[in-house]
Amino acid sequence: MxxxxxxxxxxxxxxxxxxxxxxxxxxxxxxxxxxxxxxxxxxxxxxxxxxxxxxxxxxxxxxxxxxxxxxxxxxxxxxxxxxxxxxxxxFARLFTSPGPIFEAESAHADPWRGARALFAAGFRPGDVVLNTFSYHLTPGGFIFDTAARALGCAVIPAGPGNTEAQFELIEAYRPVGYCGTPDFLKILLDSAASAGRDVSSVKRASVSGAAFPKSLQDEIASHGIAAYQAFGTAELGLIAYETSARDGMVxxxxxxxxxxxxxxxxxxxxxxxxxxxxxxxxxxxxxxxxxxxxxxxxxxxxxxxxxxxxxxxxxxxxxDQTTKVKGMFVRPEQIAEIGRRHPELGRLRLVVARDNEQDIMTLWCECASSDEALQSAIASTLRAVTKLGGTVELTAPGNLPNDGKVIADER
Structure with missing residues (x-):
């Protein structure tokens, strides 16, 4: 090539x-x-x-x-x-990520070095870009925002969620590019099809923050969208990116x-x-x-x-056992914190899987009782500690393996 x-x-x-x-x-x-x-x-x-x-x-x-x-x-x-x-x-902006880890954005242009990743994904000066990464506290939104603007694109700072408002923005501004998780892109496409909304202007995407399996890649492509993966962290910015070769990440x-x-x-x-x-x-x-x-x-x-x-x-x-769920890191220390808040529990294991092209979490807890109120309380604690929702399953003491693993990523 x-x-x-x-x-x-x-x-x-x-x-x-x-x-x-x-x-x-x-x-x-x-x-x-x-x-x-x-x-x-x-x-x-x-x-x-x-x-x-x-x-x-x-x-x-x-x-x-x-x-x-x-x-x-x-x-x-x-x-x-x-x-x-x-x-x-x-610094220009100050952020935090789960841990907490505190990150700072330098004041110069394209501080997270993302413009060339967007260029490799087909973004060009003058494009309108819908950026659905979060702009709240964490740096994801601004990593892609500053990259797109350094490239000469106009950015819609949409953030995640609120699909109805997203449709109005898409139909009004006709963005060519999308930045966000692949999961949310699927949500937008599915919801638009159900609601009869026109999101056909989106032709290319730079996706990150979540798994992008072959099945989801094919589904996104079936909508006429060329989606390319970008790999980075909140501390380092963009580390590597996919190109038109579709052969690893540069x-x-x-x-x-x-x-x-x-x-x-x-x-x-x-x-x-x-x-x-x-x-x-x-x-x-x-x-x-x-x-x-x-x-x-x-x-x-x-x-x-x-x-x-x-x-x-x-x-x-x-x-290590830290994993990323819906764009957010979940750490073994957080599972230990759930155990500290519920001392009646024994071993804990968070199982991360995929269902209908979405990340899902199930927290398995060893417990002598099967109290539904306790199960609900643990689910609330899971959300409070990880900032993510998940289901809770109680199992008898001794049922979970004694192998030291507290997070099992089965995706």
Whole structure:
């Protein structure tokens, strides 16, 4: 598949890998010096000479910072755990994600590096984009909003839910692009068909935040919508994105991505499954070897679309038991909190599955009784702690496996 200048965001996407690698690692020492001016990194990187960290082997000797550790670190040294030199007021927007983890948006254009992911999905300057990611407290909405506007698109800041209002916006503004979870796109399409509303203007989509199985991909495509996956986190922004090649996901520019053996921080052999570790080169808020808990593997060679950066297979599970449900992370610590609020329960196991192309949760609880009032109370606690609804099933003590697993993702 040949690529022309019209098919890429900029020429950096097709430079030789060695040129890219040299450029990234020539910038890294200055980023390390900036990071080490903060108390968090000064302690973590004590004794490191930034001038010597100029290749992947040297980078791999630096300690891992685990995303799962951020809530405790942020609580100890609020708001950013001592890993950010600027005061909170120096940033454009301030967010929180479950944990809690506190995130800051830099003031420069496209701070989450999402514009090239949207370009790869077919978005172009002048397009009208319906953005259904949440704008409330968490950064998802603004990650895609700033990306679309940096690309030159007009954005409808719709957020999720309220399909009737969404239909009015779609019929009035005729957006070509959609940003949001694939689940909500299906809801919009199904609801529009039932209500006789016209959403046919939407022709392309950048989806993230939830599973996108082949069955749902085919259903979305049957509506004439070309949907491409984007992969990222609230801390790092867009990490990788799908292209017209439909062959893995291309790693974003301006980041250094490693795949390491979970729990060790040591890079795995090419093609082996491991945990994603990312180093960013944003001087306002650098991340040095942040392990995000997601598993993936590299693909050999360059993408058929012509982009030359490293390719990954996409999301292949979790290195820990934290999982994402309807775009929200659910953590083992949250299940433990439910147990603390209901001491009459024994073992707990949250089972995450799919039903009618939607994520669903079932919390299995060992309990000596089958009290319906208790079951209802636990369901309320589940929603309060995770901010997600789910069903609760009570089972006799000893029925759940004694294997230490509290979250089982069966999707």
């Amino acid at each position: 040949a690529v022309s200048a019209h098919d890429r965001y900029d020429t950096r996407e097709t430079r030789t890998p060695s040129v890219r690698e040299t450029e990234l690692f020539s910038r890294l020492p200055a980023i390390l010096r900036t990071a080490m001016e903060t108390p968090g990194y000064a302690e973590r990187l004590r004794g490191i000479d930034p001038s010597k960290v100029t290749n992947r082997a040297a980078l791999a000797t630096l300690p891992i910072l685990r995303k799962s550790d951020l809530p405790a670190l942020h609580k100890t040294a609020p708001p950013f755990g001592g890993f950010v030199g600027s005061q909170a007021g120096a 790693v974003n520019e301006d980041i250094i991505l490693e795949i390491v053996s979970p729990g060790t921080g040591e890079p795995v052999a090419e093609g082996d499954v491991g945990e994603i570790v990312v180093t960013t080169l944003d001087p306002d808020h650098p991340w040095i070897r942040l392990a995000i808990g997601d598993l993936t593997a590299t693909l050999p060679g360059k993408s058929p679309c012509g982009r030359t950066n490293l390719r990954i297979k996409g999301w292949m599970g979790r290195a």
